[in-house]
Amino acid sequence: FCSGVKSSFQQFSSTSDYFYNFGSILVNDTQRTSSFSHTEMINAAYLQGSVKLPLEITLKSGVRMEHTYMDGRQTVPVDTGFLVNRADLFPYLYLSRQIIDMFDVKLFAYLIYRRTISRPGYDQLNPYIKYVDQFLYETGNPELKPQFTDNIEANISYEEWPVFAIGRNYTTDIFSNVVYRDKVNDNISVMTYDNLGKNTETYFRGMAGIPPGHVYFFGLGAQYNLTEYDGIYEGQPLQFTRGSWRFFTFHSIKVAKNTKIHVSGFMMHRGLFNFYELNTFGSLNVGIRQELFQDRLTVSINMRDILHTMVTEFELTQGSQRTSGDRYTDSQRWGINIRYNFGFSAKEDKKMPGQFESED
Template sequence: MEILRSPSAKYDAASSGGIVNIVLKKGIKIGLNGSLNMAHFQGRLNTSTAGFNLNNNDGKWSTYLSYQYTKRNNFEELRSDRLAGIGQGLIKQESYTKYPSQNHYVGGGFDYAWSERFSVGYDLRVSANKNRSSAGNGIDIFDPSGVNMLAQNFSIIGNNGKSLYWGNNISTKYKIDSLGSEWTTATDFNIFRGRNSQEYDNYFELPVMDTLSGDGKSRNNKTIFAFQTDLVLKLPAKFTFESGLKYSESNSRTGADYFLENNGNRKVDSFQTNQFRYKEQIASGYVQLAKTFGKFTIKPGVRLEYTDISGRQLFPGDTSFSIRRTDIFPYLYLRQPIVKLFGFQLTGNLILRRSISRPYYEALNPYPRYIDQFLYDVGNPNLKPQFTNNYEFNVMADDFPIISVGLNDMRDIFTSVTYQDDATKIVYRTFDNLGRNRELYLRFVGGIPPGGKYFFYMGAQHNRNQYTGFYQNQPLDYTRGSWVFFMYHNLKTSPTFNVSLQGFMRLRGLQNFYELGPFGALNLTLNKAVMKKKANIIVSVNDIFRTNQVDFNINQPGINAFGNRLNDTRRVGLTLRYNFGIRPKEEKKGFDAPAEAAQ
């Protein structure tokens, strides 16, 4: 398995890095092997999981089967204060939501080496989910002084949902020669079905009014088809030529039927009742060429993508939209070894890449989704795609990035925004194109590499975002810098016992124009191997000091709010794992920035 940090022209222009490319080793007879696992994590609430995986390889046939059952429960405590408007009072909100869920996951497949040059594979993935949520939400409205209460209400919201995902992949590979030339194809067909029912009651305690109740059922059906073919040719004089074609099509149909009930009268809620159709077709092709001159490598490429997106809302009003465009995405990669230091080969890399972020289905769907009596989620069918030019220089030590500096120049940025209706004081979370964002980033990592009894890494990443454009029809000129610090320590006290400590801290974070206060977490793991290293007993403690809670505030045109969000992040866990059969050799661990640093 390899992680592609900067995808080349071979990959979709919507890819932004972190792609996991799984490379299967063919012709290696390791027989039958597998593992059993079970774990329990306890906080205020708890999560439990158990499963197994089986792998078999007899040379020509490689097969696998896995199953995992997970029962989760989490909560969210939210406190926020929001100004209703200049001189119009204060809205104070406190809510508590529980999110119990169950998931069954089954994966299986095979790879058959038809001959020394040709192989075919099939992969199946099935995921069945059952999700519920129950929320209690209290809202108090005060006059501008914040002393005299003008109104008080309380709502109870319940959701009950089920979803099923079924994914299929058929792949072929033909080895043209022994140098690495090959022709591959991949066909994917995925189906998603989702259903959700919602009930809510709004109680008006000051002034006293009749209870307003509502209920509804929503449905989401989606099918995705994709076909891709790629050709790699190893040519004389150290040239590598790559080319390919891809076509993908996504069809979605959603609907929601909602009703309101007040004082015994039941009627259709025309605001939330909705029917929406969506179709996305993307056809693309690419060429790229790599050449090595001594130790210097250059790899230019270009990708062409044609996009055809159409959506139609059938109810409450018959409206439609479409996006049809053709775009070119250039790519350039340069690589040069610099020096060998402490046994590590340092290389310098320069990447220039253009990418696109298309509005996804949920962001375009104009259907308003009820969160509470003062908050709705709603899509924006007028969204335009966002384009990013990325320029990065990094230094790697044996293919692990230790220093990176770069610029993301984003135009027509679309992001989640929060708007407030001046008349009703209801807040809408939606998406909008705001203008331009120039993001400068710097990341560095250092430490002692794996191999001995003790190794560690630590590092930091700085992001500085500058937004220019319009927010709620008012000029926007906003700049904010943020830091993430991270570290990992691992001590092997004996051949069968090791201790690891991992942590991160984020300062001056920014998410959808919400400014975040300092937060982080420290996690401890104790791992004991038993039964001749065939089994492991793992004890973990996450968020030891319960510092992974977030203070936030937003002060943009039309919205001024601040508050705090807390989840069930501090947990103690026990994991049991048993391995059987002949296990493949474990890959040597490296050190790199955690996921938090890239956000």
């Protein structure tokens, strides 16, 4: 049995002044000039406990209460704002049992239920208008509500990494980036956020490979998602179904006593970003790690997206909007990380095998 509390607070303000030249005079651009402040406080308390059941089953259950307070005030260009003041409960429950213990390989089966929240950020709530060009502007939606997800999953895990999982997400009050027609001028589009309804996402994920501890180990996996939307878009019923695949892999080989090479990559096929339908894209990453001076000095060289394959073709076909195009994310990175250990030990976060070190 254990319990705890957590509280976070942040406050910020911003003022932006825009001018344009009218002859030789600077004139304030009243449509783009803005001034706003934002205060946010999130308080949480949790309670959890575990108990041993017959058949070597472990039951763990708990609940978390969160209170959210958000106060946004905009004084320029118009005096407006929003206030969020609410409390929510998030229960979770999981059952676990060891099912295999053979050749130092232990597999556990888990059955999990959890409820989570996704809160809109201030930029998604702020009604300030940002002009992109003569045909498009962006604005927030102060009426935006948080979305809630109930997740049910069954998985089989090795050292807490699922090697097989099947589950379903039930999400309500989905908020998403949307593009509407301006109410005054049909030739202008408005990019904003809205709660569109609910969706059901069914997924399964599998992974196979050689576990760490040898000269060479690897992992190869795939995840399939079937997403079904049911809601309202531009006042019309929205029903939308799409399946997508994600393939991923990582490899590590010890080429010398203190030298390792890592390779990792992923490929997304028929992916989704909000309501944008994405074509196939992916990334391949390579790294080499060398340890020197009795493992005190570590030198890592990392290369990310070495094939320049982060080119995303997209299509949006929802409501009155018909948009297609492609976007290239310049995610190719070459970096070197040098670290020296003076003998002070520090607790390290658990990493996925083959995960690169941070380049920041």
